[in-house]
Amino acid sequence: MRDVAVIGTGMTKFGELWGRSIKDIFVEAAERAIEDAGVDHVDSLYVGSMSPGLFVGQEHLGAVMADYLGVNPIPATRVESACASGGAAFRQAFLEVASGASDIVLAGGVEKMTDGADVIDVLATAADQEYEVYHGITFPGLYALIAKAHMHQYGTTREQLAAVAVKNHRNGAKNPNAQFRSEVTLEQVMGSTMVADPLRLLDCSPVSDGAAAVVVASLDVAKKLNKSFARVIASAQASDTIALHSRQSLTTLNAVVNAAQKAYKMANIKPADINLVEVHDCFTIAEIVVSEDLGFFEKGKGGEAAAQGLTSIDCGRIPFNTSGGLKAKGHPVGATGIAQIIEVYEQLTAKAGSRQVKNARRGMAQNMGGSGASCVIHILEAQ
Amino acid sequence: MITARYHREIPQRYRLEAGKCVKCGQIHFPPRRICPKCKGKTFETVQLSDEGKLVTFTVVRVASDKFSKQTPMVVGIVELNDGVRVTTQVADAEVDKLEVGQKVKLVFRKIQEDGRAGILCYGYKAILV
Amino acid sequence: MVGIVGYGAYLPRYRIKAEVIARQWGADPEAVTRGLQLYEKTVPGQDEDTITISVEATKNALRRAQIDPKEIGAVYIGSESHPYAVKPSATILIDALGIGPHVHVASYEFACKAGTEAMYVAYSHVKSGEMNYALGVGADTSQGAPGDALEYSASAGGAAFIMGRDKVVAEILHTHSYTSDTPDFWRREGEDYPRHGGRFTGDPAYFKHIMGAATALLEKARMSPKDFRFAVFHMPNGKFPMEVGKRLGFTKEQIETGWLVPWMGNTYSGSSPTALTAVLDVARPGDLIFMVSFGSGAGSDGFIFRVTDEIKNVQDRAPRVRQMLEEKKIYLNYGEYAKFRRKIKLNE
Numbered sequence: 001m002r003d004v005a006v007i008g009t010g011m012t013k014f015g016e017l018w019g020r021s022i023k024d025i026f027v028e029a030a031e032r033a034i035e036d037a038g039v040d041h042v043d044s045l046y047v048g049s050m051s052p053g054l055f056v057g058q059e060h061l062g063a064v065m066a067d068y069l070g071v072n073p074i075p076a077t078r079v080e081s082a083c084a085s086g087g088a089a090f091r092q093a094f095l096e097v098a099s100g101a102s103d104i105v106l107a108g109g110v111e112k113m114t115d116g117a118d119v120i121d122v123l124a125t126a127a128d129q130e131y132e133v134y135h136g137i138t139f140p141g142l143y144a145l146i147a148k149a150h151m152h153q154y155g156t157t158r159e160q161l162a163a164v165a166v167k168n169h170r171n172g173a174k175n176p177n178a179q180f181r182s183e184v185t186l187e188q189v190m191g192s193t194m195v196a197d198p199l200r201l202l203d204c205s206p207v208s209d210g211a212a213a214v215v216v217a218s219l220d221v222a223k224k225l226n227k228s229f230a231r232v233i234a235s236a237q238a239s240d241t242i243a244l245h246s247r248q249s250l251t252t253l254n255a256v257v258n259a260a261q262k263a264y265k266m267a268n269i270k271p272a273d274i275n276l277v278e279v280h281d282c283f284t285i286a287e288i289v290v291s292e293d294l295g296f297f298e299k300g301k302g303g304e305a306a307a308q309g310l311t312s313i314d315c316g317r318i319p320f321n322t323s324g325g326l327k328a329k330g331h332p333v334g335a336t337g338i339a340q341i342i343e344v345y346e347q348l349t350a351k352a353g354s355r356q357v358k359n360a361r362r363g364m365a366q367n368m369g370g371s372g373a374s375c376v377i378h379i380l381e382a383q
Numbered sequence: 384m385i386t387a388r389y390h391r392e393i394p395q396r397y398r399l400e401a402g403k404c405v406k407c408g409q410i411h412f413p414p415r416r417i418c419p420k421c422k423g424k425t426f427e428t429v430q431l432s433d434e435g436k437l438v439t440f441t442v443v444r445v446a447s448d449k450f451s452k453q454t455p456m457v458v459g460i461v462e463l464n465d466g467v468r469v470t471t472q473v474a475d476a477e478v479d480k481l482e483v484g485q486k487v488k489l490v491f492r493k494i495q496e497d498g499r500a501g502i503l504c505y506g507y508k509a510i511l512v
Numbered sequence: 513m514v515g516i517v518g519y520g521a522y523l524p525r526y527r528i529k530a531e532v533i534a535r536q537w538g539a540d541p542e543a544v545t546r547g548l549q550l551y552e553k554t555v556p557g558q559d560e561d562t563i564t565i566s567v568e569a570t571k572n573a574l575r576r577a578q579i580d581p582k583e584i585g586a587v588y589i590g591s592e593s594h595p596y597a598v599k600p601s602a603t604i605l606i607d608a609l610g611i612g613p614h615v616h617v618a619s620y621e622f623a624c625k626a627g628t629e630a631m632y633v634a635y636s637h638v639k640s641g642e643m644n645y646a647l648g649v650g651a652d653t654s655q656g657a658p659g660d661a662l663e664y665s666a667s668a669g670g671a672a673f674i675m676g677r678d679k680v681v682a683e684i685l686h687t688h689s690y691t692s693d694t695p696d697f698w699r700r701e702g703e704d705y706p707r708h709g710g711r712f713t714g715d716p717a718y719f720k721h722i723m724g725a726a727t728a729l730l731e732k733a734r735m736s737p738k739d740f741r742f743a744v745f746h747m748p749n750g751k752f753p754m755e756v757g758k759r760l761g762f763t764k765e766q767i768e769t770g771w772l773v774p775w776m777g778n779t780y781s782g783s784s785p786t787a788l789t790a791v792l793d794v795a796r797p798g799d800l801i802f803m804v805s806f807g808s809g810a811g812s813d814g815f816i817f818r819v820t821d822e823i824k825n826v827q828d829r830a831p832r833v834r835q836m837l838e839e840k841k842i843y844l845n846y847g848e849y850a851k852f853r854r855k856i857k858l859n860e
Contacts, residue, residue, distance in 0.1 A: 508559065
């Protein structure tokens with residue numbers, strides 16, 4: 001497999017984009033990425049999106065976007081892995097270039113969630129329909145089950161969960177594309193409306209519209225273009241049982257552990273060699289559990305680490321979610337995985353503005369589907 | 384709710400019928416074609432125990448439209464005496480009296496309705512014993 | 513010998529007090545409870561209906577009978593609140609309990625006596641030699657119109673009886689039914705709530721038919737009230753069963769054991785059947801039980817049971833109805849009750 005680099009990125013603001021359709025936002029993001037990359041064509045296109053059929057009645061997004069981006073007849077495919085659709089789309093693009101099948105590939109992600117569908121219902125299709133959702137469980141409900149188990153087993157506290165939301169909002173306030181640009185206090189998080197005990201409104205990522213895209217190319221093409229790029233030094237993916245009740249443990253996400261191990265091996269590095277991580281904080285508890293399963297903190301100590309500020313930008317040991325994470329940046333499901341790559345890229349190319357992590361050399365993006373049934377991890381390195 | 388889709392799951396939802404791998408003895412609920420543990424393809428039908436304990440639970444206060452009139456709704460994971468875990472509601476629950484580890488029993492209840500004119504869908508829920 | 517080989521009841525945990533309903537509609541709570549001799553009633557959970565109640569009651573009956581469900585040849589559920597207008601409640605019950613598919617199934621309706629009909633037909637199939645076991649269930653989650661007198665009493669619950677000839681716990685000695693066209697209480701297709709003829713539901717309906725069936729039954733059996741240890745009558749409120757018993761020559765003591773209505777309400781097709789289970793829970797070998805149901809429209813089914821030695825073996829095998837009536841109650845306010853009973857118009 002040959003070396004692959006991210007050579008250009010583009011995204012829309014994330015939020016309630018009432019006036020714009022799924023096509024509008026994807027084309028905007030893709031166009032920006034292509035322009036940023038400085039290429040005059042792409043060989044193929046991957047679109048990550050969880051449920052365009054249920055959200056806006058449109059499937060066949062690969063074809064739709066290739067058409068509206070004006071790049072017919074290139075091959076275009078929609079990739080789906082629930083909330084890891086974006087990461088999975090990026091992985092497909094990476095593999096296509098790494099294998100030599102193509103030189104320049106666009107990987108984008110998009111979700112248009114505000115057009116009137118029952119969002120709770122649609123998102124629940126990422127869980128086991130007949131044996132979880134049939135009984136009335138929701139996504140906040142599933143993560144609440146994980147939270148309660150984690151609190152019971154390791155003593156993780158309500159305050160520690162809230163600390164994650166506070167940090168991510170502080171970071172999001174510095175992100176011009178974030179859905180929420182205001183900070184929140186610990187009291188506000190702990191006092192927000194209860195959604196599924198113990199998770200409250202401010203523990204949960206929001207409903208968002210948005211699109212993000214990156215252009216990946218072989219290292220040769222990147223070097224010839226004579227612009228900034230970041231090399232993809234690891235791409236890994238793993239799966240776990242669809243139902244939470246079938247997992248080996250309720251407090252460890254094996255798909256994350258597995259994908260992380262493969263990623264570290266591929267890049268030949270350890271967690272200590274990573275300078276920042278974009279993690280899948282669909283709910284505050286997810287960030288805590290993932291921080292342990294990625295190997296940054298001892299099992300059970302993720303909550304403590306968050307509360308102690310070890311994952312903050314300024315005095316942190318390992319900044320998590322400098323973009324604001326899914327919580328503050330927003331979570332247009334299919335776009336998230338790509339937006340994570342964009343944040344890592346901007347950090348590594350010193351374009352992160354007031355969110356900049358000093359001397360950022362290597363960054364990780366961890367994208368996850370459902371209650372952890374799929375996980376895609378990428379590690380990028382500055383040129 | 385497409386009626387055929389509902390009808391297929393009746394042995395599981397009404398009678399807790401599971402598949403026990405003949406080769407390695409692992410019990411799968413619902414039954415499967417391939418045992419993830421030993422890759423075996425032969426199973427015998429077994430009926431799960433209807434007694435177990437509450438492994439974890441949450442009180443759902445914001446539910447999908449279908450369940451919106453039933454909140455606060457307690458949903459949890461129950462580990463049955465055969466070691467099999469299921470996700471299910473805890474019925475007639477007095478929310479502040481629930482604790483991880485409590486003994487529960489599965490009973491027959493109406494789980495959902497397909498709107499005003501569609502079919503009624505039944506299945507198991509847990510109650511504290 | 514043919515009779516009951518297994519019996520079981522089920523009552524939901526929710527309750528609402530008559531005084532709460534009275535206050536809701538501006539009625540005098542004292543006058544209501546005194547007049548009806550009714551203090552509280554059972555309310556089904558949002559996830560409970562005639563089918564779920566029938567399944568749980570039958571589970572208890574199977575625990576007592578200890579037979580293979582596949583040996584049951586017929587299953588009948590009598591109710592006036594079958595969840596489907598077209599699709600029998602018992603098809604769901606048989607699949608839930610592993611009965612069938614070689615089984616006959618039907619739904620019965622006849623206001624409050626649909627349960628005893630199911631029992632009567634189940635018994636008749638075993639008596640005729642057609643099959644070894646048959647199941648008859650009476651269960652309801654009846655509705656009372658808001659602000660109407662029936663709102664105080666319409667409640668939820670049910671009882672199941674497996675009839676057989678092997679290890680009978682209560683032999684059926686005689687039966688008798690008495691029926692005529694009497695429009696005392698009815699519900700037209702599509703209507704949410706039933707209507708009734710007020711005081712017309714008393715003497716011309718309830719009393720006439722119960723006494724008609726009871727008198728004929730006693731004559732048939734050549735017995736008199738004092739021969740019985742227990743008497744069970746349909747219980748629309750606390751007063752009526754005591755009054756009809758008195759008119760027939762039964763004492764308060766004979767009726768008391770099954771007199772669950774002041775705390776259970778009127779479980780319609782489950783009324784006299786659940787009362788019968790309360791009696792069976794404490795009956796002794798040799799006891800004679802007199803039971804007459806009543807269903808508006810109108811008719812009564814009468815039974816004379818003789819308890820056998822086997823009763824001692826089965827009483828403890830499943831929960832008793834008085835336990836369900838008295839323990840783990842969850843009280844609702846009127847708003848919660850209206851929500852549970854779908855009396856609130858939703859935006860559907």
